[in-house]
Amino acid sequence: MxxxxxxxxxxxxxxxxxxxxxxxxxxxxxADVANLAGVSGQTVSRVVNGNDRVTAATRLKVETxxxxxxxxxxxxxxxxxxxxFRTIGVVMFNLSAVLNVRILEAVVTGAQTRGYSVSVAMVDxxxxxxxxxxVRGLTDRAVDGVIVIEARVLDTPHxxxxxxxxxxxxxxxxxxxxxxxxxxxxxxxxxxVDHLLGLGHATVHHVAGPTDSxxxxxxxxxxxxxxKRSGRAVPPPVVGDWSPQSGYDAARRLLAGxxxxxxxxANDQMAVGVLRAAAELxxxxxxxxxxxxxxxxxxxxxxxPPLTTVRQDLAAVGRRCLxxxxxxxxxxxxAEASASASRFVLPELVVRASTAPPxx
Amino acid sequence: MxxxxxxxxxxxxxxxxxxxxxxxxxxxxxADVANLAGVSGQTVSRVVNGNDRVTAATRLKVETxxxxxxxxxxxxxxxxxxxxFRTIGVVMFNLSAVLNVRILEAVVTGAQTRGYSVSVAMVDxxxxxxxxxxVRGLTDRAVDGVIVIEARVLDTPHxxxxxxxxxxxxxxxxxxxxxxxxxxxxxxxxxxVDHLLGLGHATVHHVAGPTDSxxxxxxxxxxxxxxKRSGRAVPPPVVGDWSPQSGYDAARRLLAGxxxxxxxxANDQMAVGVLRAAAELxxxxxxxxxxxxxxxxxxxxxxxPPLTTVRQDLAAVGRRCLxxxxxxxxxxxxAEASASASRFVLPELVVRASTAPPxx
DNA sequence: TTGCGACATGTTTGCGGAAACACGCATGAC
DNA sequence: GTCATGCGTGTTTCCGCAAACATGTCGCAA
Numbered sequence: 001m002x003x004x005x006x007x008x009x010x011x012x013x014x015x016x017x018x019x020x021x022x023x024x025x026x027x028x029x030x031a032d033v034a035n036l037a038g039v040s041g042q043t044v045s046r047v048v049n050g051n052d053r054v055t056a057a058t059r060l061k062v063e064t065x066x067x068x069x070x071x072x073x074x075x076x077x078x079x080x081x082x083x084x085f086r087t088i089g090v091v092m093f094n095l096s097a098v099l100n101v102r103i104l105e106a107v108v109t110g111a112q113t114r115g116y117s118v119s120v121a122m123v124d125x126x127x128x129x130x131x132x133x134x135v136r137g138l139t140d141r142a143v144d145g146v147i148v149i150e151a152r153v154l155d156t157p158h159x160x161x162x163x164x165x166x167x168x169x170x171x172x173x174x175x176x177x178x179x180x181x182x183x184x185x186x187x188x189x190x191x192x193v194d195h196l197l198g199l200g201h202a203t204v205h206h207v208a209g210p211t212d213s214x215x216x217x218x219x220x221x222x223x224x225x226x227x228k229r230s231g232r233a234v235p236p237p238v239v240g241d242w243s244p245q246s247g248y249d250a251a252r253r254l255l256a257g258x259x260x261x262x263x264x265x266a267n268d269q270m271a272v273g274v275l276r277a278a279a280e281l282x283x284x285x286x287x288x289x290x291x292x293x294x295x296x297x298x299x300x301x302x303x304x305p306p307l308t309t310v311r312q313d314l315a316a317v318g319r320r321c322l323x324x325x326x327x328x329x330x331x332x333x334x335a336e337a338s339a340s341a342s343r344f345v346l347p348e349l350v351v352r353a354s355t356a357p358p359x360x
Numbered sequence: 361m362x363x364x365x366x367x368x369x370x371x372x373x374x375x376x377x378x379x380x381x382x383x384x385x386x387x388x389x390x391a392d393v394a395n396l397a398g399v400s401g402q403t404v405s406r407v408v409n410g411n412d413r414v415t416a417a418t419r420l421k422v423e424t425x426x427x428x429x430x431x432x433x434x435x436x437x438x439x440x441x442x443x444x445f446r447t448i449g450v451v452m453f454n455l456s457a458v459l460n461v462r463i464l465e466a467v468v469t470g471a472q473t474r475g476y477s478v479s480v481a482m483v484d485x486x487x488x489x490x491x492x493x494x495v496r497g498l499t500d501r502a503v504d505g506v507i508v509i510e511a512r513v514l515d516t517p518h519x520x521x522x523x524x525x526x527x528x529x530x531x532x533x534x535x536x537x538x539x540x541x542x543x544x545x546x547x548x549x550x551x552x553v554d555h556l557l558g559l560g561h562a563t564v565h566h567v568a569g570p571t572d573s574x575x576x577x578x579x580x581x582x583x584x585x586x587x588k589r590s591g592r593a594v595p596p597p598v599v600g601d602w603s604p605q606s607g608y609d610a611a612r613r614l615l616a617g618x619x620x621x622x623x624x625x626a627n628d629q630m631a632v633g634v635l636r637a638a639a640e641l642x643x644x645x646x647x648x649x650x651x652x653x654x655x656x657x658x659x660x661x662x663x664x665p666p667l668t669t670v671r672q673d674l675a676a677v678g679r680r681c682l683x684x685x686x687x688x689x690x691x692x693x694x695a696e697a698s699a700s701a702s703r704f705v706l707p708e709l710v711v712r713a714s715t716a717p718p719x720x
Numbered sequence: 721t722t723g724c725g726a727c728a729t730g731t732t733t734g735c736g737g738a739a740a741c742a743c744g745c746a747t748g749a750c
Numbered sequence: 751g752t753c754a755t756g757c758g759t760g761t762t763t764c765c766g767c768a769a770a771c772a773t774g775t776c777g778c779a780a
Contacts, residue, residue, distance in 0.1 A: 390736060391736075401736085405739095408737090437735070437736035440736080440738095441739075442738065
């Protein structure tokens with residue numbers, strides 16, 4: 001169109017739309033490097049990216065020029081040209097939970113070594129709408145894939161993230177259409193309960209996590225199932241919100257009765273609250289009350305008494321999520337790397353001094 | 361150029377370089393929206409961005425078309441055109457420290473509401489070289505500004521981040537050429553020591569953080585200075601690494617002597633270790649030993665005994681860093697928003713049950 | 721010697737959006 | 751009545767890079 005115009009109106013002065021100092025970052029562009037090195041832009045591109053077929057001499061010239069000019073590749077331009085961003089998005093519900101942070105850390109570290117950068121988004125509510133909004137935000141921001149950490153219960157049975165990018169879910173329900181990685185929460189809870197029953201406790205009380213948390217649901221369900229299978233009474237669980245305060249409150253309520261000899265708290269923070277309540281009520285741990293936590297935070301060996309708890313390797317979860325996601329991103333087509341094996345990392349019971357046989 | 365060619369070689373078949381299904385994300389582009397709405401691309405751009413001058417009717421047409429097509433703006437293209445990314449980078453040393461995470465959380469939340477996304481990078485070593493590499497990585501990844509959280513001691517006296525983007529430092533040395541925000545560490549440490557001296561302790565022992573950490577240095581220096589000013593003996597501090605284990609080890613060493621009545625730990629985690637060591641050694645807290653921590657982690661009120669500590673509002677630090685950074689990013693030119701006032705957030709001593717007057 | 725292919729390098733084009741500018745029309749001032 | 755102005759919209763160009771395609775070069779075998 002405009003080509004033809006040019007032909008007819010040859011005399012027209014070319015318009016200069018270029019801004020004064022602008023131009024993405026103002027830094028040197030590939031063309032500048034190409035000029036200085038006396039090669040074409042394409043050759044510079046080849047040097048910058050994988051070592052296609054470039055002579056050592058040419059490569060050297062280009063590299064010298066790049067260094068001389070302080071050239072940095074403009075990834076916006078590259079993304080525009082390739083359609084890839086080499087960025088992955090992480091959607092989280094909050095950063096207060098130590099666990100999520102550990103996953104995030106593993107993801108960031110791993111992504112860095114794979115040449116990806118990580119964009120973090122935080123979600124307000126637990127509903128699918130919120131998550132979807134966050135994912136939308138991320139994909140607007142341009143990511144090649146998304147990891148959702150600790151999705152809570154969702155409005156709809158299956159999380160229908162509408163985007164075209166691959167999604168991997170960490171630490172959440174397994175029944176998504178997206179791959180999911182996490183701990184084997186049930187195994188961890190069973191180990192805790194089994195340990196207490198093995199010590200001779202008649203039953204085990206539970207301080208559960210919030211009902212909208214998938215891990216909390218799983219831990220609670222496993223606890224209940226094991227008690228039932230063992231023919232024990234299933235006392236009503238007390239629901240907390242992961243915080244030490246809620247654990248404390250729960251324990252004050254639980255320990256009002258005299259029959260409680262063993263408590264399994266759904267995380268370490270709440271277990272700390274339980275220990276505190278026991279101390280205030282004069283119930284000695286572990287002699288009169290056994291307590292088990294979950295997570296193995298770094299300070300738990302130094303509590304009084306050192307806490308028996310379930311250790312989780314969250315970094316492994318993060319790593320697997322990342323691997324899976326990158327595999328899907330880089331898969332040529334609907335390869336859908338199986339990832340069938342080892343979707344779940346096995347937690348491990350760490351027995352310390354907060355558990356013992358019941359007194360009588 | 362090619363225009364002219366077209367004129368002469370009219371018969372030449374146009375080359376189709378376009379990939380089959382590629383094209384950034386494959387989604388609809390502005391041109392598609394423009395077509396459907398029967399307007400020009402520029403008008404769509406105007407609708408998408410600030411409400412320039414567009415008729416309500418036109419705007420409606422465009423918006424309808426956008427919705428119909430599920431149009432999403434391609435930020436890579438926008439970034440290429442504008443030179444802005446609406447992304448800020450955060451450089452951290454590790455995510456294990458709860459404090460840093462709180463800052464990060466505040467930054468992410470704030471950035472989201474301001475329409476920025478956050479890219480996280482982790483640094484291995486504490487040297488300037490490492491930081492610079494991380495920042496380089498981030499700016500390669502395209503950010504408009506960088507926040508460095510808890511920079512450690514650097515190789516060179518002044519952090520010379522070479523990049524052209526604005527940088528803000530959180531929780532670190534103040535004497536950079538970049539704006540710095542953080543806690544008033546010294547005030548916090550003074551409050552802790554002052555509290556203990558006020559209770560009647562002859563002097564205060566210190567379990568310090570790692571020597572390459574700026575906050576650790578500050579806390580230690582303030583502790584030492586206040587003791588000196590008060591004419592007290594300055595016992596040699598024991599250096600830990602922030603971990604509960606190191607606090608425990610330090611306390612075992614400190615409490616070997618019989619004269620220690622008050623310990624100020626540079627963070628809560630180490631304080632937990634101190635409490636544990638005291639318990640094992642049969643030194644009752646607070647009757648025989650007073651302990652003060654730093655940070656006010658959420659579980660500290662539930663320790664035995666509840667820990668007296670210094671509370672920091674890290675979220676405020678994160679928010680201020682972000683504000684300052686965005687101000688600098690969006691400043692028309694070297695406006696260098698003063699931000700003189702309130703560079704430091706004041707910490708607050710929270711007195712609980714781990715401190716008391718010395719026994720005799 | 722020629723032919724041919726492998727490989728190094730250059731050229732063109734387009735990704736999707738935004739800025740500068742042009743243009744047409746309605747309005748108001750003089 | 752003429753002209754400056756403002757406003758909504760369209761047109762052209764460019765951002766920096768990479769893919770597809772074109773071209774040049776060299777070596778080696780027939």
